[in-house]
Amino acid sequence: MAGGIDGRQPMGTVDAEVPDSGEEIRRGTRWLLAAFLVLTLLAVNQLFVLADVADRYWAWTISTEATAAFLGAAYGAGAVLSALSLRQDRWSAIRVPVLTVAVFTVLTLAATLIHTHRLHLLTGGPVARAVAWTWLGVYLVVPALCLLVVLGQEIRRGARPAALRPIPRWLTGLLAVEGALMGAAGVALFAGGLAVHHHVETVATFWPWEVTPLSAQVIGAWLLALGFAAALVVRARDLGRQFVAGVAYTVFGVLELVVVVWYRPLVEADDPWLWAYVGVLVAVVGTGAFGARAAWPGRAGPRDGRPPRGPAPLRSPGARAGGSSR
Numbered sequence: 629m630a631g632g633i634d635g636r637q638p639m640g641t642v643d644a645e646v647p648d649s650g651e652e653i654r655r656g657t658r659w660l661l662a663a664f665l666v667l668t669l670l671a672v673n674q675l676f677v678l679a680d681v682a683d684r685y686w687a688w689t690i691s692t693e694a695t696a697a698f699l700g701a702a703y704g705a706g707a708v709l710s711a712l713s714l715r716q717d718r719w720s721a722i723r724v725p726v727l728t729v730a731v732f733t734v735l736t737l738a739a740t741l742i743h744t745h746r747l748h749l750l751t752g753g754p755v756a757r758a759v760a761w762t763w764l765g766v767y768l769v770v771p772a773l774c775l776l777v778v779l780g781q782e783i784r785r786g787a788r789p790a791a792l793r794p795i796p797r798w799l800t801g802l803l804a805v806e807g808a809l810m811g812a813a814g815v816a817l818f819a820g821g822l823a824v825h826h827h828v829e830t831v832a833t834f835w836p837w838e839v840t841p842l843s844a845q846v847i848g849a850w851l852l853a854l855g856f857a858a859a860l861v862v863r864a865r866d867l868g869r870q871f872v873a874g875v876a877y878t879v880f881g882v883l884e885l886v887v888v889v890w891y892r893p894l895v896e897a898d899d900p901w902l903w904a905y906v907g908v909l910v911a912v913v914g915t916g917a918f919g920a921r922a923a924w925p926g927r928a929g930p931r932d933g934r935p936p937r938g939p940a941p942l943r944s945p946g947a948r949a950g951g952s953s954r
């Protein structure tokens with residue numbers, strides 16, 4: 629029977645068959661995605677909505693509102709990614725998103741352990757201490773769970789399914805450039821945070837605003853994870869299963885552009901790094917939106933086993949007079 633129990637096609641799927649055992653999303657994977665959804669929404673509230681008090685109510689002191697808002701926007705994209713992933717029924721549809729989350733959490737765990745002394749574990753108000761202990765607990769547990777989930781799914785994964793919608797060459801090139809730029813910026817931010825421990829100073833002169841070591845490493849973790857995701861999509865050469873990744877990528881770009889506009893007094897309009905940063909975000913929005921539209925549920929391609937949607941073929945008068953053609 630095509631679709632779910634109620635006869636409707638599950639969101640994000642492109643073929644009607646019940647997924648085989650290698651494509652089935654395990655229960656543990658869904659539990660992890662549900663937990664990540666809750667945690668990312670909490671982070672959005674604390675960092676994006678309440679960016680102006682992140683210096684007092686976050687796990688560590690974030691004195692620049694744009695930094696808090698950047699992180700909150702990134703978690704907003706993560707929340708969208710988690711919510712959409714929970715509605716899928718095939719591992720190949722969420723493989724890139726889950727691997728992206730795994731990379732981010734592992735890198736953020738490393739940053740947290742390097743800069744544990746920056747967390748408000750024993751200092752700050754009760755809210756800051758509660759958030760700091762929650763942050764530490766989450767990033768001690770979630771990375772390990774991510775690795776277990778990925779390992780469990782990948783062991784059961786069969787041969788790579790045939791491409792439903794090949795990626796155009798121009799999009800492959802754009803994604804490769806975007807991934808390389810985000811990866812390079814991520815490495816610079818993450819490595820810059822490694823060198824500074826016991827005093828607070830900006831660690832990346834190319835960033836549009838000042839970022840301190842722990843914040844720089846977490847921003848770097850997001851950029852490295854997104855660069856890794858772009859590489860996975862390029863390697864897969866298939867847009868048909870990248871609906872979740874495309875939407876999350878688009879949301880990330882849109883929200884980060886909102887951050888730049890909202891906090892424009894904190895940046896210098898004549899800074900060439902700022903315009904390079906904006907240019908990358910615009911490209912991210914464009915490529916993500918194109919990919920999401922190409923993989924939109926119901927846009928059947930010629931390779932997914934169903935004929936493309938279009939006008940019904942004309943029938944001959946004889947066929948019409950004879951009733952059903954079946």
